[in-house]
Amino acid sequence: MTNDFYHGIIKNLHVGYAYHRIICDTQGTPVDYEFIEVNRAFEAATGLIGAEIIGKTVTAVIPEIRDSGFDWIRFYGEIALNHTTAEIEQYSSPLNRWYRVQVYSPETNYFITLFNDITREKRDLAERNLLLTTLHDIVFEISTDYHFTNVIVQDETTLFAPKKNIIGSHITSIFSKDLSEEIIVVFKAAHDTGQKQEFEYKSPVPTDKRWFLAEIFYINDNESPRFVVSIHDISRRKRMEKSLFIEKERLQTTLLSIGDGVISTDSRGCVTLLNKVAENLTGWNQQEAYGLPLDQVLKLVNEYTRESCENPARRVLEEGLIIELNNHTLLLSKDGREIPIEDSAAPIKDQDGQITGVVIVFRDFTDKKEKQEKIEYLSFHDHLTGLYNRRYFDEELKRLNTPRNLPLSLLIFDVNGLKLTNDAFGHMAGDRLLKKVAQTMQTISRSDDIIARIGGDEFVILLPQTEIQEAKELAKRINTALSHEHLEAGQISISSGWAVKTTADEEITEVFKAAENKMYQYKISERNSTRNEAIQFIMKTLYEKLPREQQHSERVSNISGLIGAAMGMNKEEINELKTAGALHDIGKIAIGNEILDKTGELNDFEWLEIRRHPEISFSILSSLNDYAPLANIILVHHERYDGTGYPKGLSAEQIPLPARIIAIADAFDAMTYGRPYKEPLTTEAAIREIVAGKSTQFDPAIADIFLSVLAENNYCL
Template sequence: MVNTKTRLNLKLSMIISTTVIAFAVSYICLSNRVYIIYQNLFYIPILLSCFWYGKKGFIYSGAIAATYFLFSLKYSPETLWDELVRLFIFIAIALLTYKLTDRIKVQQSKITNLNKMLKNDIEKFKKVEMLSHLGSYEVDLKTGKTIWSDGMFRIFGYEPGSFEPTKEKRIEFTYPDDKELVRKSIDKAINEKCSFTIENRIVRSDGSIRWILSTGYVESNEYDEAEKFIGSLLDITERKLLEKSLEEEKEKLRITITSIGDGVISTDINGRITILNKVAEKLTGWKQEEALGKPIEEVFNIINENTRVKCENPIQRVVERGTIIGLANHTALISKDGTERSIADSAAPIKDSDGNVQGVILVFRDITEEKRKQDEIYYMSYYDSLTGLYNRRFFEEEIKRIDTEKNLPISIIMGDVNGLKLTNDAFGHSVGDRLLRKAAEAIKSACRADDIVARWGGDEFIILLSKTKKEEAEAMVKRIKNICSEMKIDSIDVSISFGYDTKENVDEDIFKILKSAEDYMYNHKVVESNSMRGNIINTILNTLHEKNPREEKHSKRVSELCQRIGAAMRLPETEINKLKVSGLLHDIGKIAIEDKVLNKPGCLTDQEWNEIKRHPDIGYRILSSSSEMMEIAQYVLFHHERFDGSGYPRGLKQEEIPLLSRIIAVADSYDAMTNARTYKKTLDKDTAIGELIRNKGTQFDPNVVDVFIEKVLNNP
């Protein structure tokens, strides 16, 4: 402020001084009648005041001119017009100076402001250069003079102005492997007057290596001659490190996606595929190079397994909601070759840092085998594997569901297959299974679509009928029986005993209704099963004789010999009748023995012999199924016991063995010795008698042998 005031005072002093001097000189000259061009002295204060003080100076100049005009009239009135012209000249010069000065000051102010702005911009640019790691340089192609910005020095790790920059310095600081690239790029830009952008490495003053983005272009003069080369360097080391890190992460992601056991598909926000891993290739049938850029619907073709309707696009749903979603159940993927697979999947949005969805990643897996196993588990949980009907577990859950007032009346029918155990014992479980399947078929065919038919137990079935009266249940039973009457398993009739009852009031206990139906069924079974068992026994005997006629003849001969022995031993007629039946049925258990074992011509193996030894037990089980045949079953069971206790199946001896079984043993052995067998030669009568005598007391009852030889064979 002191300096400014001093300058103002000095200017003012100079104006006043020159004014006083001008008037003093004018007074001396006019007083002495000396007419020299003293008036020009007034131009000095006029010009100075207008130049320095503008409008105030112009007013001051006008005052000087007016004063001088009056001053000159006093001493030289005759020069009025000359002085008047001079007055106007003074005022005109003052006005012109004032206006020019004012315009100069305005322009000077603008230039000052522009210089300030330029200086600020330069400072800002230097700061931007420093913050952004940017440097620039300029090369005069005619003189070779090179100018570097401060940022240029800093990029190479030097203080600004620490050395004289040159074009070669730019290349000298370049990483050795990249020097040729930089040199060729600059030379090409200069020679072809074009620009370039390259990435290369530099070596800083501390030996560290940095990545930079190099750009350059050429400025030409009006003659299209290359005049200046201007270049810039931008430190992109951080970006390169990020790129490297990103590439490593992308590679890790690629390896992860490739090695993951699930299919992975990534799409952009428009649903076009960007990634398809190997598992996804296998499941969709598309190669990644084929699928890239294609709409997801074209590659990921999914339908509902049950309705066969195309499923909604999961990618679109994720984009719209911005959340993770899972596929609906029963979704199937149709591959490019038409293969259908059950899949499970989920789709998740790919979001940027602002939470905006940029794409979607879909992860899915083949659950065909898993679903098959689940279906099997479900089927095993609620279905009977043999008949395909519902099982007891399902029925017990369904009865609770159906037991509501709106389903009244509710009827329950229970059925029991007659003769299943006898069939299993005689013909094997495979035939018994066929019998059960046939029975299930008969029941199912007579029921309505929404009736619940289940296998209740081994040979029991149950039917749950909602909104069904007792009369309707009875009619259904009759339909089933009519269907069964036309069915056979080989020569075995299909027979089922039924019972049923109906819940008509909501207060009744459904399980008491079930128990009532079960009791009713057992009452029917007592009546029906006996005749059925008799029929099956006859069927078994006929089947045995049909597949092995030799056994039929053998059984008849043994039956006749047994009757004759009984008569010779003076047994009651009832016992003789039992011997007759027992002799006919003694080998009925052989129905369960394989033909290849029964008819084997050579010696039996231990396993085959053990198989043969099962026939008394099997015969017993077959015959004991009928209460009328229980006593006969005992005689059949023990007809291979030996008198000394070494026989089978129980190892009984002497009197422990029923008499009728001892009689059957003698008759059976004699007939076997004297008639054709595949595994033995036929013996004559005397030789056979000798064998009987030799085995008295060990295999045979001595008394029975003596009666047989003396009173039956020798006394025909």
């Protein structure tokens, strides 16, 4: 294939391609580079026009490049001068763009840049046949023990050593050890096969850059068996080969460095070439597809209508223009796959501007399409419940807010007890609660109703062409269905509100506010009873989880009440104290049984978990009006009189009186009844601990009162 063919492909690739020459100052430092060749994709990627920049230096085209944050000239110069490759992602301030640049130096002082996401190299160029010529012939005769016996040459100056020095010498005295070993292997092959063998080598003289081809024959002469070696100077061929190799590598690297499929056709629209990516995508290999009409190999249909798409080669051949494939184009591969593809087709022209074929460059659009669809889905859906999100709801509300959708009803719901569930049972339990609410709404609502989660615990249903009574019935069915569902925090409860827009002049925002206000009114009226039920359910669950905790809580409540009575508290204060004592460990509902029931010594992490329970208790109780005062007491019942307790490090009178009382009651009961990780103490031992802890762990005055109460009850509480 001609260079025009390859240049045609590069010219129409969707990868930005440019070929440059580096320019150095007198000290050999890169100071500029020149544009030699660019393709259309390079023009599109950089905004630079090939016709205006070819033959010019980059500092003339982009003067600002010297002041940019990245030294492009130095970067490219090191690659061009060292004949290396590199790949970077870099921002170009003069062009105001980011590029992923793959740089390759085909020969010293020159470099190629490719601008794109380059993932695979799948292109195989056919090797070019090289027509080689020889300049001079030399004939050596060599004995079977590898000594030179004769040299025949027209011009002795073409030899690598004087003729007289060669004759009689052993191969190993003329050539290096490694080269001699290679040559002897070839000689042996000529001897064993009786056939001509060829061997290429560089002149053994360090300053001599010539290359030679040795044609080796074995002469089986009974009197004088020998090897005859004909030497041809192939230096010119090597130079041509190197030049052609660089050209081929430049083209091949460009094509193979992209992940696009490439198909070319002749002037009739029949396939002449498929690269490896095109073979993989179409299911056809080069040999099978060669000469077939393009539309037989590249079968394209519309994703939605399934109608065949226009043959891109035919259109390009008719119009001579670059065309892009239609959106939603599917490639039907030979093996039955359906692959979304994108990209374009362009003409290949000869030096006279005549169209000699078409090149189609395309890529698998599957991943990009899936990502786009996923991004689109995520942008309009709530990631937890799968319902629509607030953004989608707002847009749908605008879209449906038209007279033909009246009456337009709105239902707003708020999940009761979500914070309690999160605090008591963890956020995973809260997530399960929200998912169950969402699933129930989806099951009961109509398929075309718009259901969205618009906040942490808020949901809304948009009902076009729906009377308010029908909306109320739907809300009732959802509430009833959820009331039969039970999760960690017990029966699911939601508050609901509704409103309807019946006339075009009503503001939809006011309708939304009306529904929201109704929902909040309902939530306020039900809040205390719902939350009280939740607290009772949490305590019931705690007792089922830790049966010993019920007796412990009852004993701490009773002991606290006795101390409070001995201190002269009134009935209301004693009742509050006893309630706080009963609830003081409610936060343990969020601690795992593997820690609470551990019989061995607790490690540091497990102690940290245990020490969280007062704060968890506070979070559970503080949001309820009836329990808020108790929350502050329970939060600090593990503070110590000397200030070394937790969670706040309070001391002495800073600790509320009820908390100081509960601290003694809790400690005494824990000591006398034990813990899974600690054996119980006798009453006498526990008393000694209480006495020892006066003024450090316990309030000394309350400790004395407790000891008096204990004595009055015959040391049995």
